[in-house]
Amino acid sequence: MGTHYKGTDEEVRALNTYIKLMRAAESVTARLNPRIASYGLTLSQFGVLEALYHLGPLCQHELAKKLLKSSGNITLVIDNLEKRGFVRRRRERTDRRLVRVYLTPGGRRLIRDIFPGHVTAIVQEMRALTPREQETLGRLCQKLGLRQRK
Amino acid sequence: MGTHYKGTDEEVRALNTYIKLMRAAESVTARLNPRIASYGLTLSQFGVLEALYHLGPLCQHELAKKLLKSSGNITLVIDNLEKRGFVRRRRERTDRRLVRVYLTPGGRRLIRDIFPGHVTAIVQEMRALTPREQETLGRLCQKLGLRQRK
DNA sequence: GTCAAACCATTTGATGTCGAACGATTGAAG
DNA sequence: CTTCAATCGTTCGACATCAAATGGTTTGAC
Known part of the structure; x- marks a missing residue:
């Protein structure tokens, strides 16, 4: 997991943190969503x-x-x-x-x-x-x- | 910032963490988006x-x-x-x-x-x-x- | 009181998003 | 070889989402 981008340490660290943050939010949302959807709600x-x-x-x-x-x-x-x-x-x-x-x-x-x-x-x-x-x-x-x- | 929900400590802690995680992801995305949009891309x-x-x-x-x-x-x-x-x-x-x-x-x-x-x-x-x-x-x-x- | 600026909800057009259904293709089991 | 299940991309219908334009409403300045 992480970026493939080659850059300075600061850039790689920032990019990796950013990707993991977004993934975590998306993953949790994706797992919570089906329960809500089962009630017919978005x-x-x-x-x-x-x-x-x-x-x-x-x-x-x-x-x-x-x-x-x-x-x-x-x-x-x-x-x-x-x-x-x-x-x-x-x-x-x-x-x-x-x-x-x-x-x-x-x-x-x-x-x-x-x-x-x-x-x-x-x-x-x-x-x-x-x-x-x-x-x-x-x-x-x-x-x-x-x-x-x- | 945080939930208004009254529940156990564990529930309140989980809810607060969840809300802050989602807000952070949304906020960062919202700030990054205009740059991308300025190139005509979603x-x-x-x-x-x-x-x-x-x-x-x-x-x-x-x-x-x-x-x-x-x-x-x-x-x-x-x-x-x-x-x-x-x-x-x-x-x-x-x-x-x-x-x-x-x-x-x-x-x-x-x-x-x-x-x-x-x-x-x-x-x-x-x-x-x-x-x-x-x-x-x-x-x-x-x-x-x-x-x-x- | 009048007028302009600010505010609020709606509409519209483009894009995104999903799940489900579909048709084409492939691979595997017999 | 035939058939059947799995895989892949597309299509469709419903909803989400934004930005921009619009029209009604309010407020403030004069």
Whole structure:
């Protein structure tokens, strides 16, 4: 595993770290996905339901920011969730630019069914690492992710 | 940053680590992407060109495996690269099921233009971490990613 | 109060992504 | 040789994703 690129030590180290980071994220996602898919949801749809479940009703631009997606994308994902009756849109009275998105009872029931197993699956994944290693990984990822601006 | 979920220590730790890992991967990708896009390429297209550049001509199923994508997906990405003249398909003589994909001179020129700056950008990203931290991150990611089976 | 700038959701067009179904080809078993 | 299973690339339908353009809404400056 690792890059085939010939360069300075710093370059090779950075490239290898980068590749392993991406692979790890992709692998874990790929292993978590089938469980979500078995409930007929995509990861994006699950992300929306989970956010609404834990944070309460949100506007679409808040969802977009939370999930790191474009506003156009959120519009479509909400469309598909709404068609299936898991969420509802309501135009805000005070600021009619905003559309607040609510879980329906059916949506709440669904996410309440899915979420515990999701946590269990993540715990299983993370058992590859000791608690100390998990904290180290989290800290290093945070350092890398927070690096704003270019 | 972190989950709002109330659960056991193990659950909260696993969830936090998971979220930070995903955020880090997404953030780094989001910062690397504009450079690639400025050359008119998507990340998938770049991935294909880079693989062909460093590994030589490959069959589509080899590309699919390398890039962790479905075969149907690779077909489309190659279609789009071929339309723009960066790669060429050739049916294998010995095994006519296989389609080998080649870089054209134009494709080779393009990836040779892009790649050095890509390495530089990754090095910049990784400068958020010390060399030792990078190696630790790489090791932990590898442990997490390699966890096969369910 | 008017107007411009900022904000919000939607639409559109291009690309990516998957899983499933399909047709062609190969390899192996009998 | 024949047949059957496996492999490979393509196609299709559904959904995701972005950037850019659009139209409605609000806010702030004057």
